[in-house]
Amino acid sequence: xxxxxxxxxxxxxxxxxxxxxxxxxxxxxxxxxxxxxxxxxxxxxxxxxxxxxxxxxxxxxxxxxxxxxxxxxxxxxxxxxxxxxxxxxxxxxxxxxxxxxxxxxxxxxxxxxxxxxxxxxxxxxxxxxxxxxxxxxxxxxxxxxxxxxxxxxxxxxxxxxxxxxxxxxxxxxxxxxxxxxxxxxxxxxxxxxxxxxxxxxxxxxxxxxxxxxxxxxxxxxxxxxxxxxxxxxxxxxxxxxxxxxxxxxxxxxxxxxxxxxxxxxxxxxxxxxxxxxxxxxxxxxxxxxxxxxxxxxxxxxxxxxxxxxxxxxxxxxxxxxxxxxxxxxxxxxxxxxxxxxxxxxxxxxxxxxxxxxxxxxxxxxxxxxxxxxxxxxxxxxxxxxxxxxxxxxxxxxxxxxxxxxxxxxxxxxxxxxxxxxxxxxxxxxxxxxxxxxxxxxxxxxxxxxxxxxxxxxxxxxxxxxxxxxxxxxxxxxxxxxxxxxxxxxxxxxxxxxxxxxxxxxxxxxxxxxxxxxxxxxxxxxxxxxxxxxxxxxxxxxxxxxxxxxxxxxxxxxxxxxxxxxxxxxxxxxxxxxxxxxxxxxxxxxxxxxxxxxxxxxxxxxxxxxxxxxxxxxxxxxxxxxxxxxxxxxxxxxxxxxxxxxxxxxxxxxxxxxxxxxxx
Numbered sequence: 001x002x003x004x005x006x007x008x009x010x011x012x013x014x015x016x017x018x019x020x021x022x023x024x025x026x027x028x029x030x031x032x033x034x035x036x037x038x039x040x041x042x043x044x045x046x047x048x049x050x051x052x053x054x055x056x057x058x059x060x061x062x063x064x065x066x067x068x069x070x071x072x073x074x075x076x077x078x079x080x081x082x083x084x085x086x087x088x089x090x091x092x093x094x095x096x097x098x099x100x101x102x103x104x105x106x107x108x109x110x111x112x113x114x115x116x117x118x119x120x121x122x123x124x125x126x127x128x129x130x131x132x133x134x135x136x137x138x139x140x141x142x143x144x145x146x147x148x149x150x151x152x153x154x155x156x157x158x159x160x161x162x163x164x165x166x167x168x169x170x171x172x173x174x175x176x177x178x179x180x181x182x183x184x185x186x187x188x189x190x191x192x193x194x195x196x197x198x199x200x201x202x203x204x205x206x207x208x209x210x211x212x213x214x215x216x217x218x219x220x221x222x223x224x225x226x227x228x229x230x231x232x233x234x235x236x237x238x239x240x241x242x243x244x245x246x247x248x249x250x251x252x253x254x255x256x257x258x259x260x261x262x263x264x265x266x267x268x269x270x271x272x273x274x275x276x277x278x279x280x281x282x283x284x285x286x287x288x289x290x291x292x293x294x295x296x297x298x299x300x301x302x303x304x305x306x307x308x309x310x311x312x313x314x315x316x317x318x319x320x321x322x323x324x325x326x327x328x329x330x331x332x333x334x335x336x337x338x339x340x341x342x343x344x345x346x347x348x349x350x351x352x353x354x355x356x357x358x359x360x361x362x363x364x365x366x367x368x369x370x371x372x373x374x375x376x377x378x379x380x381x382x383x384x385x386x387x388x389x390x391x392x393x394x395x396x397x398x399x400x401x402x403x404x405x406x407x408x409x410x411x412x413x414x415x416x417x418x419x420x421x422x423x424x425x426x427x428x429x430x431x432x433x434x435x436x437x438x439x440x441x442x443x444x445x446x447x448x449x450x451x452x453x454x455x456x457x458x459x460x461x462x463x464x465x466x467x468x469x470x471x472x473x474x475x476x477x478x479x480x481x482x483x484x485x486x487x488x489x490x491x492x493x494x495x496x497x498x499x500x501x502x503x504x505x506x507x508x509x510x511x512x513x514x515x516x517x518x519x520x521x522x523x524x525x526x527x528x529x530x531x532x533x534x535x536x537x538x539x540x541x542x543x544x545x546x547x548x549x550x551x552x553x554x555x556x557x558x559x560x561x562x563x564x565x566x567x568x569x570x571x572x573x574x575x576x577x578x579x580x581x582x583x584x585x586x587x588x589x590x591x592x593x594x595x596x597x598x599x600x601x602x603x604x605x606x607x608x609x610x611x612x613x614x615x616x617x618x619x620x621x622x623x624x625x626x627x628x629x630x631x632x633x634x635x636x637x638x639x640x641x642x643x644x645x646x647x648x649x650x651x652x653x654x655x656x657x658x659x660x661x662x663x
Contacts (some may be wrong), residue, residue, distance in 0.1 A: 023099065023131035030184045033128045039072075039180035040102060040190045042132055044198060044461040045125035046074045046176045051065070051290045053078030054206045059173075065214045070188065071135075075175040083160060088397070092160045094140060094149055097154070098130045126176075130154050135179040141170050144395040180648055198292065200224045205234040205290050205341050230273040232341045232455040237283045238275060238337060247335075247391055248384040251377065251463070256343065257370040263361065265345040268367050272303060274338045276388060283337040288347050288357050295350070297357030299342040301615035302366025305434055308332045309367065310374035311392055317379070320389045321588035322397075328431075332396040340367060358614040360609065361564070383520030392410040398430070422447050422457040434487060434506040435612070438522050442599030442607075445601070446512065449604030450612055456506065458487050463518075464525045468532055469641035475533060484529070494631060499536055509537065510619065512584040512611065514544040514598040515570070527622065528640050531632070543622040547598060548611045553577050554592040558584045567610050569618065 002280070028035050036039045059078035065071045066072055073270040080092040080653045088327040089096055114231055129445035130136050131154040140147040146167050150158035165171075169505045182188035195214060203211040203224035210225045226232045231252055256269030284299050293299070308329040315321050332495060378385035417423065423444075424432055437443045443459030450457060465478045476482045485492060488509060493499040511526050513519035523545055532541050537543050549567035553572045557563045561584070574593070596602055602610070611617050624632055638647045 012331070018449040019494065019525075023127060024103070026128050026131035027154070027184075030132055030522045034132065037170045038185055038187045038190050039178075040194055040198075042129040042180060043072050043074070043178060043190065044197075045129050046178065047202065049197065050074060050076035051202050051206065054209045055290055056203075059209065060212050061212075062199075062202070063212045063214070066190075066192075066194075066195075068181075068216045069462070071177055071179045071444050072190070072496075073175060073177040075173065077173040078168060080140045081171045083142060083145075083147045083162065086244065091655060092149070094138060094147070095156060095160060098126055098136065098138070098149075098151060099154065121575045129176075129178060132181055133178050133182045134181045137177040141173045143164065188527050189590075196222065197596030201233075201285065201287065201292060202290065203353055204229060204339070204391075205287055206587075222465070230341065231482060233285075234273045234283065234337065234339045234480075235277060236279070237285075237339075246277055246486070248276060248381075248388050251374055252274050253370070253373050255373075259560070260616060263562055263564070265562060268343055268365060269558065270299065270303075270340060270342040270343055270369055271336060272340045272366075272370060274303075274307065274336060276335050277337060277624055278335065278391065282335065283339075285338075285341040286342070286343055288342050288349075290536060291349075293349075293355060293357050295356035297350070298359055298362040298615055299340060299344075299357050299366050302363040302368075303338065303340050303370055303584050304329050304333045305363060305615075306367035306548060307336065308372060310378060313375055313376040314385050315393070316409060317391045318382070318386070318389070320386065321393065325393060325396050325400065327392060327396050328399070331392045334395050335391060344400040357586060360567075361611075363615050371397070386402075395436055418458065418487055420459055420483070424454050424456040425452060426455070427456045429504060430507045432456065432506045434512055435512045436484065436526060437518060437599070439598070439600060442514075442602075445599065445602055445604050445607045446612065449608035453606075455612065456487075458483065460522070463522055464529060466525055466530045466640055468636060469642060470533075473535060481529065486535075488537075490534060490537065493536065494533070495535040495539075497536075501536060501540075504537075504542070507542065508544050508545045508619075509542055510544045511649055512548070512599065514653075515550040515596065516550050516598070520599075524639075528636060530622075531636060538622055538624065541623065545620040545622060546611050547618040547620055548596070548602070548607070550574075550596060552596070552606075553581075554594070555581055556586060556590050558586050558646060 018619055030036055034045075038654050040303075047062070050059060052226035054062065055078055059076045061077045063075045064072065065075075073136055081097060085091065085095060086093045086096055123582055123654075130151050133151070134153065136151040138149045140150075144164045145168065146160070146165055149156070149160045180188060192215070197209045199213050203209060204226050204565055207226060207229045210223060210647060212221065212223045214221045228235075231250060234250065250275035254269065257264035257269055259266035261370050284295060284296075284300075286303075288297075289300060306441065307328075311332045312327050315327060321327065338438045341358070342365070343366070344357070344362055346359075347357060347362075348359045350358050378388070421634075426432055431454045433454060435446055435458070437446050437452070437457055437561065440459050440461070443590075446459075447459045464480050465474060467481060470478075470493075475492050476485070487505070489503040489505040490499065490501050511523050511531075513522040527543075527545075530538055547569055550571070551568040551571055553566045553574070555564050555566055558581070566577055568577055578591070582588070599607065609616055637643050638651060
């Protein structure tokens with residue numbers, strides 16, 4: 001919530017501005033580009049390149065060696081990185097790949113691109129590997145030649161040399177040896193277990209491809225090659241973890257778009273295998289274009305939605321649900337183990353380390369492909385369907401019993417809720433959400449677009465009172481603050497109090513205002529209210545800020561990608577989207593841009609998709625961050641205090657330009 005304390009240098013001038021070139025940005029801020037706990041991720045970037053070759057059908061063998069001197073070698077028998085002069089840069093292409101950020105073969109996603117489906121998105125992968133390595137050696141077998149190139153600290157020290165292949169040499173492939181620089185990492189040691197898990201997953205997702213790991217120091221060697229693919233992987237994982245037999249036969253399948261599927265490009269789709277078990281921990285692994293997504297994302301949300309829809313439909317069709325019990329997605333998903341592999345033409349990841357998929361279309365992609373076959377299977381195997389229904393109903397009943405226990409602890413004296421509050425149906429505080437919405441028109445769209453099961457709407461009229469200097473006992477004289485306090489079920493308090501928040505009615509309280517200056521002002525006023533008078537809600541992570549988009553881009557079809565609507569949070573994202581469309585070969589002006597002047601201009605479906613759907617929205621949690629309570633209070637007093645105009649002006653004059661610098 002607080003901003004930076006640093007002041008500008010006294011000799012701030014044109015010479016103070018640095019322009020980072022080449023790989024300097026990576027060396028200056030490695031944490032922006034990779035994990036810095038250990039070098040595994042920079043090795044994974046090279047492994048992912050070999051995997052993309054295999055995904056395209058050009059590679060059958062991958063060999064990874066942990067050398068005795070601590071270096072790692074990754075070798076494949078793919079096509080080999082191109083070594084000729086780049087037509088625009090007039091530098092060997094292999095050198096550009098390892099030394100230029102945003103250079104690679106994965107930007108062109110059209111039918112003529114080198115990689116239609118790949119994990120590569122930004123073109124910074126192996127250049128980051130090079131930047132953070134003391135030494136990096138490349139050998140390429142391609143076009144009847146053997147080509148070698150060596151880097152140190154990201155710079156070429158041995159320029160590209162080429163010699164003709166002799167009889168017995170391999171025809172095509174790439175070998176990259178990496179010596180990670182320890183100064184960029186908390187530990188120079190790579191977890192052998194993590195590396196084994198990564199390589200085994202590649203073998204699972206690439207049927208027929210042999211993946212070998214050799215530890216030179218011990219002489220150990222392991223090879224993975226799965227003929228059963230995802231099924232074999234999940235079965236083996238369940239057996240190793242002693243989970244017992246699955247309740248029903250494994251639900252597995254795959255489906256990919258043929259180009260006629262509404263909204264999806266040719267080849268987009270998913271492969272999956274799912275098991276329900278009655279006890280033990282669950283096994284859950286997901287991938288996008290072979291990239292492990294350890295933090296899940298929208299493709300996992302699509303799988304959950306598809307499974308829930310199919311099981312719910314079966315339960316309702318056969319009238320199996322007891323009176324007073326309502327199934328929720330978590331009831332169906334609680335005992336699910338799965339391996340999911342999605343293929344997405346233009347994946348949008350959260351950050352360069354690609355732990356989480358953010359592509360909104362992936363929810364619909366996976367759910368629409370998984371729901372129909374499971375519905376068909378359950379209705380063709382009714383006995384198994386009833387066993388599964390029994391399991392999920394037990395989960396729902398257990399959830400309801402736990403909620404009833406919480407209800408008994410609550411006080412019987414309940415305040416009358418505000419008349420303008422549109423409440424939710426669920427009493428599960430961990431799941432319930434309250435949206436504080438700017439204006440009645442936006443409140444109307446939010447009411448229509450919400451999920452009434454767990455989302456409540458409280459529209460606010462105009463701007464909330466600046467409550468920084470308001471006495472706690474006089475807060476309720478303001479109607480808006482009174483309604484907010486009664487709706488959330490918590491009385492005003494301060495940080496030193498130990499308030500009773502057992503009557504809290506919502507696990508998340510989301511501030512939803514327009515993406516403009518007035519909307520930002522309303523956010524500040526509400527954050528001031530919560531920081532000053534409801535600080536424990538912030539301390540315990542209950543306060544969030546919703547981030548609605550400011551722009552919508554109607555992009556035409558290009559290559560394999562169909563026409564789509566893309567939302568941009570701000571001008572910076574809009575510029576990035578337009579740059580991406582130009583790279584995809586879309587002519588200038590072929591796309592249309594709409595600007596939302598306010599939330600009221602969004603219809604219910606748009607507001608749900610972009611701002612309220614837990615699977616696709618962008619929600620910013622509010623926390624105190626690195627600053628202590630005393631500093632935060634002083635900053636709020638300067639910004640919101642009635643007698644602090646002079647201090648505010650001085651602060652803005654000193655720090656106003658940092659807004660642009662930090663974006």
